[in-house]
Amino acid sequence: MTTLTMTRLDPQSRAARRGMSDISIRNLFIIPTILFLIIFNIFPLLYSLYYSFTDFRASTNAPANWVGLANYRELLNDPFIWTNFAITAKYVIVSVAGQVIVGFGVAMLLNRDIPFKGLITTLLLLPMMLSMAVVGLFWKLLYDPSFGIINYALGLGRFEWLSDPDMALYAVAITDIWMWSPFVMLLSLAGLSAVPKHLYEAAAIDRAGPLYTFFRITLPLVAPILMIAIIFRTMEAFKTFDIAYIMTSQPTTEMIAIRLYKMAFQEWQTGMSCAFAYIVLIMVVAITNIYVKYLNKVKER
Amino acid sequence: MAAVQTTSERALNKVAIISVLIVTIIFLAPIYWIVSTSFKPRHLATTVPPTIVFEPEISPFVKLTLxxxxxxxxxxxxxxxxxxxxxxxxxxxxxxxxxxxxxxxxLSGYPSRFVNSLIIAITSTILAVAMGTITAYGFSRFKMPGEQDWLFFILSTRMLPPVVVAIPMFLMYRVVGLNDTHVGLIILYTAFNLSFSVWLMKGFIDEIPKEYEEAALVDGYTRMEAFFKVVLPEAATGIAATAVFCFITAWNEYAFALIMTRRDAQTAPPFIPSQVGSGLPDWTVIAAGTFLFLLPVAIFTFLLRNHLLRGMSFGAIRK
Structure with missing residues (x-):
């Protein structure tokens, strides 16, 4: 019904009648993409939904037997899975908090009259554009206990970053912070530069202290953009696979995505891993929903 | 800035400049280290204490390719x-x-992986940007019932963890014989980047005034002609920025490539770490492979610098 009033152009005019109608152009432009995404994103998920109710193993030729909700029940009762969730939660908190502190801090520093500001900003943004897998790999070289540059620079002797089970997760998080603080910095800079100058001038006239100015003017005005950065990074950290998988094989760094990968492609518990994937999927969709609501809110401003 | 600055403000600015300098050095040090390692002779790569000053040589690159x-x-x-x-x-x-x-x-295994990465990243970028641009135009200019829901659907396909999608794709590809093929990975990366490309391009096209096309329509252009001759040239910068983002994403992707490829279509990200293996790896060769692999992204980041904010926020935040 709404489709008939698509353009401001008078539908009876000669221009509108030449060539294809607007509706057919719209359909030609939009429908292939949606079909493509349904075939390659939604259909596979339906396919794995079916397998999540079976005991299928992709490594054998045995046919899949319907087991109902057994996979889900077993997963939700498995204490090891909850350990994986706890590890992931710890990693998300440490790494996102680190990124916000470093990223926002550097943005505050850069939001001044700094010489070569443009060049410095671009250089600082470099880490987040690199491949996570390759970054994880070369941080292994930096973390090496005997010849690594990090132990040398910090004077830590033979400190074991990655082979110490208690330290490994933090070591991965530090690498993630190095890589993604620039992202928080980039968004914070945009937020900071949008704060109207006259607010600071007014605060200065009122003799407001720097702390008061920060908490009453800067932070509230940057908060929405900072929130976008936090939700986005939370979502990405939750999905972490590459960097942790490459850097260590400690059980203490086995996050959800790594557990899922091992279950599906090393233990070949295909049916079980499909069920696990669905549990993860529901969580991600929930976070995505919050994220998109926020994006739209900021867009409307 | 205000012309009058108090002494304390000036001192504060100096502290800020020095801090920024230190932060920049810390952030760039890991990258510098990998680049410098790729020019070291092997015996200097793992010395204690680390070798900082040395005579660069290019033997790691020879060893990388042969x-x-x-x-x-x-x-x-x-x-x-x-x-x-x-x-x-x-x-x-x-x-x-x-x-x-x-x-x-x-040739060693590296050059073919590098070429695979190029073929797969470039082809999937072209497909994702071409489809993304026309879809974005459709959403931008025409009313579509349930438009917001469709846009959310498109974005949500990007948010799924790669391993979650990879399990069923692996099973399906096994049936149709697409595992370890270029086509298989190109399809996956196109689907992955398509959602991003639609969202980003919609922002760019929304900014082109509708009046341009309406003037063209009055001049006797059809909608199609108006799109190709008026809208596309106006959107050129946006298309270029979107393409670079899609390229970088496909170029860097690891999880899908690890699961879906073994040898023939393997890209560089799963290949480079597999070279470490056990025993004493030759870090100069790994560093050389890493350096060559990171170089295109570094160049693109520099070219993209004015669009980074927009790209990283899915077009939501503009400068």
């Missing part, structure tokens, strides 16, 4: 002088280049 093996016995002086300069560099490092019966050198 098949080689350990030297069992030293080459005779005649062999050594007859060898080309790049082969001598490899001799100096205690290794030799593997030659076929007819004396031809053979």
């Amino acid at each position: 098949r080689r093996s350990q030297l069992r016995e030293q080459p005779t002086p005649e062999e050594y002088t007859a060898a080309p300069w790049w082969e001598r560099l490899v001799f100096d490092g205690g290794e030799k280049i593997v030659r076929s019966g007819r004396g031809e050198v053979q």
Whole structure:
């Protein structure tokens, strides 16, 4: 019904009648993409939904037997899975908090009259554009206990970053912070530069202290953009696979995505891993929903 | 800034400048280290304390591209002088280049992985940007029932963890024989980037005034002509920025490539870490492979610098 009033152009005019109608152009432009995404994103998920109710193993030729909700029940009762969730939660908190502190801090520093500001900003943004897998790999070289540059620079002797089970997760998080603080910095800079100058001038006239100015003017005005950065990074950290998988094989760094990968492609518990994937999927969709609501809110401003 | 600055403000600014400098050095140090390692002779790569000043050489790049093996016995002086300069560099490092019966050198695994990465990233970028641009135009200019829901649906496909999608894709690809093929990975990366490309391009196209096309329509253009001759040229910068983002994403992708490819279509990200293996890896060669792999992204980041904010926020935040 709404489709008939698509353009401001008078539908009876000669221009509108030449060539294809607007509706057919719209359909030609939009429908292939949606079909493509349904075939390659939604259909596979339906396919794995079916397998999540079976005991299928992709490594054998045995046919899949319907087991109902057994996979889900077993997963939700498995204490090891909850350990994986706890590890992931710890990693998300440490790494996102680190990124916000470093990223926002550097943005505050850069939001001044700094010489070569443009060049410095671009250089600082470099880490987040690199491949996570390759970054994880070369941080292994930096973390090496005997010849690594990090132990040398910090004077830590033979400190074991990655082979110490208690330290490994933090070591991965530090690498993630190095890589993604620039992202928080980039968004914070945009937020900071949008704060109207006259607010600071007014605060200065009122003799407001720097702390008061920060908490009453800067932070509230940057908060929405900072929130976008936090939700986005939370979502990405939750999905972490590459960097942790490459850097260590400690059980203490086995996050959800790594557990899922091992279950599906090393233990070949295909049916079980499909069920696990669905549990993860529901969580991600929930976070995505919050994220998109926020994006739209900021867009409307 | 205000012309009048108090002394404390000026001091504060100085502190800020010095802090920024320190932060920049810390952030760039890991990248510098990988680049410098890729120009070191092997025995200087893992010294204690780390070697910072050294005479750069390019033997890691020779060793990266050619098949080689350990030297069992030293080459005779005649062999050594007859060898080309790049082969001598490899001799100096205690290794030799593997030659076929007819004396031809053979490529290592790296060049083919690099070419695979190029083919897959470029093709999937072209597809994702072409489809994304027309879809974005459709959403931008025409009313679509349930438009917001469709846009959310499109974005949500991007948010799924790769491993979650990879399990069923792996099973389906096995049925149709697309595992370890270029086409298989191109399809996956196109689907992955398509959602991003629609969202980003919609922002760019929304900014082009509708009046341009309406004027063209009045001048007797059809909608199609108006799109190709008026809208596309106006959107050129946006298309270029979107393409670079899609390229970088596909170029860097690891999880899908690890699961879906073994050899023929393997890209560089799963290949480079697999070279570490066990024992004592030659870090200079790994660093050289890493450096070559990161170089295009570094260049693109520099070219993209004014669009980074927009791209990283799915077009939501503009400068």
